[in-house]
Amino acid sequence: MSAQPDDEQPRGSQELRDILSDVLRASKLPAKKRGRPVKPDVETLTSLSYDQGLLPTELNELVDLVTTPNFLDQASLASIVRNLYPATTVSSDLVVKVVGCLGHGKLKPSLTIQGALLRWLVMIHHIIENQAILSQSYSVLFNLLDTAAIRAQLCHLLALITRRRHVRPYRIQSLLSLSRQTGNDPPLTGLLRVFKDYYPEIIVGEATRGKASAFKHPDPQWRERLDEIQRAHAERAASKSDGPLSGFRVARHRFNGRKSHLIPEVHTSHATENSVTLEEIENVDGFVNKLELIELPNQLIAVLGDPLLQKFLLLRPQAEAHQRASNWLKAYAQDLMGGASDAHLIDVLEMLKSYVSATKDLPPLFLTFFHEYFEIWNGREGKDLILDILSYTPLLNFQELFVGVFKPLEAKALNGTTKSQLDILKFYTHLLQHWSTYLLSLDDKSEHAATSVSDLATHVNDLCLTVLQTSPGVSTHSEILNFFELTATLASDPRLLAHIRIVIPPSALVYILHFSSSLSTLSRLCGILTKYKEGFQKAMATSRTRYTPGYVNEFNGFLMDICNCMWRSRAFNKTDTNSHGCLISQAPLEAMTSYISTLNMSGSLSSLFSLSYSPTFSLSAISYFRGLEDSELERGSGELGARHAGPITRASLSALASKGGLKVSWDDYRLGVLDYLEKQGMPGVGELMNNTMTNLMRRKSGKM
Template identity: 70%
Template sequence: MSEHQGDSGDYSSLDVRETISDVVQASQLTAKQRVSSVKPTVEKLAGLLYDHGLLPDDLGQLIELVTIPSFLDQASLGNIVRNLYPATPVNDDVVVRVVGCLGHGKLKPSLAIQGALLKWLVMIYHIIDNQAVLSSTYSVLFNLLDTAAIRKQLCHLLALITRRRHVRPYRIQSLLSLSRQTGNDPAVTGLLRVFKDYYPEIVVGEATRAKASAFKHPDPQWRERLDEIQQDHAARTANRAERPLDAFRVARNGANGKSSGLLLEVHTSNATETSITLEEIESVDGFVNNLEKIELPNQLIAVLGDPLLQKLLTLKPQAEAYRRTSNWLASYGQDLTSGDSGIDHTDGLEILKAYVSRTKTFPPFFFVFFSEYLKTWDGHSGRGLVLTILSYMPLVNFSELFTGILKPLEVKILNNTVDSQLQLFEFYTNLLQRWSIYLASLDEKAAQVSAIVADLVAHVNSLCLTLVQTSPTASTHSRILDFYDQTAILASNPKLQSQTRIMIPPSPLVYILHFSLSPGTLSRLCGILSRYKQGFQKAMATSRSEYTPEYINEFNGFLMDICNCIWRSRAFNTTDVNSHGCLVPRSLSQSLNSYINDLNMGATSSMLFSLSYSPVLGLLAISHFRDLEDEELERGSDELGTRHAGPVTRASLNSLANNRGLRVGWDDYRLGVLSYLEKKGMAGVGELMYNTMTNVMKRRSQMMAN
């Protein structure tokens, strides 16, 4: 999570991010593949954007969505573009991406969307962080004036950014020629008049006397709403980190250019003739050359907000300095508990967040502070800040961590809503990620680390099981898999394997995700289990004492059951070694099989989750086969007289070949589906099949060799 996204006090960042994620996922599927229509989701997103605006990361994600090919309809894309209200200045990357999508080509947006994006650039021109970036793209924009569908918007944008250096004889000639060709297009005439303002002695003739566009703001009401959003965001972020601090000069007037009311500035009154004060340092060379001579300032609590003092204490750690800082923070925590602090809590949290994010450390006195702060915290104000700060907590005894911090945190946050559960779950994912980064930096195995990580994963397992019941959506499943991506890294990374025990997900969770309706969810799950298997193989090759046979069998059951469903057409089978039948009771399996038999559909219940029949993979499988048939026809084959009606089975392939259809072997077909899934960005299914089933890997190796 970026620093901007962490601010969730007034801005519904969680709702916006989740809705954007839903729209992005839907954009990757055709309308027929989607479970439901995407239009209500787009309407919801448009409403959220109109109400709250967009932070930089969210804006970048939506600009990427509308500028690259997808399966979203033009009306939905246009709705999104019309509601792109930036809450902060727009950065260069966004502007460059928009300009880069202009023009003709299969990978370009439609001209209607290009025109809407150009109109959007005109309307947000005044809040572009670096307006020079548009000037640098002047040639690109000018050369697109031949495109009639976007000419009006292009001329307006060019009129805004044109400066004397842009007015060149060849451009004047080009505009005059274009004006004649278009019958004195008002937009072109308007741009010519802008050129004439710079060189009136050169731009002459009848062209500039024709009717010209006035280049007024395209949508004043849109501008008014944008101004309101910008003002609201500015008010929310007042007294916060709005500009970067000079890393080698002490911060003045608080951490943000204004007095925070919480921290004192760096002042040193005990300097000597031979010592150097921090206030005298103005460059990295001055800091390095005088490191040993620098005196500590009077108020060491300034370390929380001053990057230079943070560097000094990092390079010259002193127990006395940390003791003084700890005492001050403990006193502040007592004031908060008693309600006597008289200070805006959000300001203090902003400073603590800036400290941990810069130093990537969580000092011991922070534990004391938050153990007191959480007692009086309302659970809402500055929630994003609290969760971000606590995600930097180090690896300490989990029992103490849970009692002192995590349990009080959960009590304050959880309120029987999905949003609160998701926010807490995202916090735990970030915490595990930071722990993983820390463990990767160690050269030797740390004591108690394995038990601490295992306790955290076990605790989050319960939250995952709750989430899949309270919010059974593809977005929630994706967030859950984000967490297990981290656990899979711990299990499979060679450097991290020695530090931690392999913690597998709960069995019910694995099967719930396996039977989800999203091919992306299934693929990610298979990829994670594949990495787990690699970790177990390495661990079992060196020692068998770490894991009991029951634990290994439980994990092997995941592999066998999923392979039985997808590859072997033996779903819910319990007779194979290690198979658990996906935890489906035998009585239910028999009832389901009887129901399927009564339908006379030519398949049994054990086949309905295979590559060809699966409600998740079936469309992708038949799409692969259709591509094979199309390729055969493109080669001019006269033998293809029959196309497969689907679903593909071993028997149907034999029958098809005998009826002048495509000749494909059963194994070749299934391996082809796995390759097709990989090309579609869903390589996890194939990874699990290759790593689990020896005959599949051998067959694949033979195909690659040929």
């Protein structure tokens, strides 16, 4: 038996391998020659199997043990079969071994062990690697029905794997005959009813009116333990590998780690002669080739948890499917409102999130569920999941969405804390991102895009001003800028601009961010305004009716005020065209001017927000200039007569040159600072200056 490295095995696996080796050796010897009893080893083996499950190699060796002649007693063999807990999927070869050991013969296991193995196949049917293998063994299994000792387990297994192609006249006749001979044995009657689902016109009611087996799971507690083992192994495997599971097989709950069985699995019971069920699909080729023949499963709410059904409904959309799933969710919400337990709510939300993440779509009908659920929601349970799901809300009329979903959401989720406000801001950012992606996929103009995107941006503008006042800081600024980077992209991308109307940020927000002490914040703001400017230029080149002069001038005021501060050393100037003086009123402006005059500084208030003096830029500016001086010295041109102490002005550069210092023009210095900022990952300031200042625009066009 090959051993895997210890770090790839669950704890205790080495002990299991050792005890398994002991049991295998003992099974080859008669009891009198073993030297010690084997039952304690069997008990230890079954206990370890129950605790951690069996890997394929271990499972294969134990199946070999119970299906071939050996010297273990029947009680020990039965105990081993009862504790065959696979940690992974069960291979087709292993299933063939079990099927091959069935029947009468000197080398076959006892009928008791055969019955236990069939019962085991029923319980692990859902984790067989290749579901088609049992279907291929249908004839072998069916022909064993005359063996009374294993008939009940055989009927149950056949009921699970029977499809229309298996129901043939000779099998129907054989079942009817065997049923009469056994006095309408309940398992046979139950199997006849399965056959009747496919051919009700052939199997008359008289044959199936007797007492029938319900074919319930033989041991629900065993199944629960198996699910736990499978989940634990899947989590260990997931921690070592990011490889996705196959998306072209029907999913089963035990693979996705769900504890709840509220969302049903995919089952199809009304297939026709020429149709195919999703359960029969094994790979992408089978899915593509049989796409038009696939029948819808019984319960379409299974779409929430089954990737294959999701792909099917994407490729063959059906309004009925979403309606049925929506009805299920609506009924579930009504049950919750009626006082039903919400123990499975997180499971439902996780599966709904998985669905919308995979399909990138939240059907409008599903919004009804949230509208009703928000009436009883406490604002905390599953909040992150709800926000993730609703971020895929389709692009519909925003006012209707706000009244029906977003307003109730905010009413419960906003609790007066900054975190709750930022959570809602992030939600609207993700929603706008989803809408942007959707608009990029359209060929024609969207009916709701212009008004809905504008209404969303306007609503978030107010939210941003609120959160900016309650929690001024770099992290808050970052979340706000994330949203406006999206709106700027909408404004500057010609494909998106065709759908929407440009909505500029509030003036107060722009100026608050402009005076931030964070260079990253200021650079991102400048980059955003640059994109807005490009958008306005494109929009105004085609139509001037969508934007009033006052609206455009308000935006131009942002550009002029920021350029006055950074580039022109004219901060708070109100005499230039479109300038607003950063909205600073006269009284505080006079107070600041008076204070600066008492400091005996060489610069005035209007120059203190330039590249050289600004607390945000000054370190970068002087670092750039000192880098120039160091480079000059390294080139071996001799010592500099003087080095600049900073801050740098037009006059100080002239004085420096006359003292034997570095000779740099005022314009080259400022352009150099912009380049330095760009190399430091802060390109926004340079982008804004190069796209706004006339002399820089000319210089840029001259280089091109």
